[in-house]
Amino acid sequence: MKKITILFILISVTYFSQCPNPTITSWAMTGTTADFGGTNDPSIISYEIQYNEGSTFTPGTPAPAGVQTFTFTSFPSSITGLSVATDYYFTIRSICASDTGSWYDSGNNGPDLWTTTADCPDAIPYFNDFETISCWPFGPPWHTNNGNPGNYWYYTADNTGNTFAGSDSWTQNQGALSPDCWVVFGPIDMTGITDANLAWEVRGVDPAWCQENYTIYFGNDYNISSLENSTYFFNETIASGGDACGSNWAERSFAISGYSHNEGYIALRHHGVSDMFQIHFDNLEMTSTVSTSEIESIDMDIYPNPTNNVLNIKSDSKYIGNNYYVFDNSGKIVLTGLITSNLTILNTENLSEGIYLLSSEDNIKRKFIILR
Template sequence: MKKITLLFITILLTQFSYSQGCPVPVITQWNMTNDGIDFNGTNDASVVGYELEYSSTTFTPGDGTATVYQFDSFPHTLSGLAAGTYYFAMRSDCGGGNFSDYIPSNDSPAQYTTSSCESLYSLPYSNDFEDFDAWQACNAYFDSDGDNNYWNNANFDSDGDGIADNRYAASYSWLNGTILFPDNWVIFGPIDLTNVNDAELTWKAMGGDPNWCSENYSVYIGTEPTVSNLLGSAVSFNETFPPGTPGPGGVSPEPGCGLFAERSLDISAMVGNEVYIGFRHHNVSDMFVLLVDDLAVTSESLGVQDIEQALMNYFYDDVTKAVTINSSNAPLSEIIVYNMLGQVVSEKTTTKSSETIDMSTFGKGVYIIKAFSELGTKTMRVINY
């Protein structure tokens, strides 16, 4: 039996069901925008249209309290929403008063937030998936196998404290007793590589259950957030995690198999472009779950001078939630802290050789710190606990 401590949070929980012969909508893409939704699905000849119900407060689908929005076919765009959080439910209209059940269910709607995403992410880019609103709104999702299972944002107990409070990107090849044959995509970006000479992509990945960890996945770098563009890219990565090593007490976790493995990909061939990163879970079935964390894109050419000339280091105090940056051969001039979306969360000018940044008011997750001196810059990656 495949077991692991996970709290599942799905992008779309659709179901295959029929109400009086009318099939439910089959959604293949759902992307929140600044003022609405871009979505796509599988059109069915027996369906004459669709009804999308939405409200800024939760409701029971069909109770008459939500706004009803009708459209004919997929793909479709709903626009004109004010920024905020909304609840959504959808059903198919087969004509003659014959409607399908609602998705995600007849009892409750799904919750999504309009996008507050950057139109273009600058370097350094980092994403630890802790921001659930950004996960919902700032990425594109494709279910190419059409089984209505997508990349999810999953809570996992990674520190053994009994609390599932560490979020990862997750895609399943087995779920709740059902064998899946995933071809699932999640696409991040656009990320600005127009002003650098080199770039590296790093991430962590693993098969979540050490007894069932042989997950297969690929990573693609392209110039459009589409499956066809990414598949045509010459810059890509693929791996299948090997089975875990059996031991006296069973299979022992090891990097890639029950423990995160660190991976990197030189994407310098894509410099000069605004790029998208596509993670694809595919060519696997009957394992359990592929988990990804700490996605980052950095460049050694971010500094204006030779980075090796600047002798700097840092110390993070996990009690006070503060980071101290030290420069041994030249005074610091500026320190900039970026969150996982590439947004500046702290900026300080100084003439000291040592500076402390209070991170106690920052959210938990990965931050990128750029420290400047007259001898150059240093980029440091710090995890705020």
């Protein structure tokens, strides 16, 4: 009887996905979005992005704890709801009918790092609450000092976490100072706007030494020599015992009329004072204004204002069929639609708290505020 030897050969097979990698042609970050473009491939039925805030990760199925997943079917597309001035890590893969592609990133060495921009105000309505440090201007000519060496406007916060701009006329280490400190914000898009109102909050912190002197300028150039000669300015020496003397904030404003430039700049100047303590500024706000006669002829109103989730547009019949647009504080269109009746209802529940501008095709503008 013959002995038969049967040899079993184990063959190792490595599987390679046939689903092609996505072809990405552009990737850009704004203050709250990641916007990406690419070449659509008919063999790919969808794309999956995994992303994480603040730290890298190893992608997987399912996504690791805390990692977000975004799926879309074609380019271009956007991820919304991101935080301003924040690091995010992204990786992407293709999904085909028969299989799923490998995770794809630049260099294939792990998720790519992208950072959202600072969503700094640059249009009317303008609002600066000093909450975003990356929007604070550093270095001349935006941030200068013509007084004591080393004495500048600064970006700071109180014990509640509220941030604001401050400047000193006395410190424990240096004693009495004679400040001439400037900080300039802008440019602000003023296209089509001739009349506006500039408002802010101010305080001289120490009630016993609150008589700080300051000037706010508005002009069409960021250079302080030009701003100092602007016809649009407001000057005040805080009165002892007045509403701006001490820890409470006081509101101030002045009107700008007949402005004829497409850009504008706001400058804060702390000067003409010595041996007091500190001056603080917060909530710089600039809005366009309309005369009473113009308002009466517009026949359009919005309410409630401030609002939370719903805004009503009450308008004359002649505006039915016009488009409306809602702009955020950076000038970006965040909502649009059609005025369909004398009462049009806008759903604002997906908009963040802040100041917005409603504009119609007829260039009618209404500011409103969302508070929750």
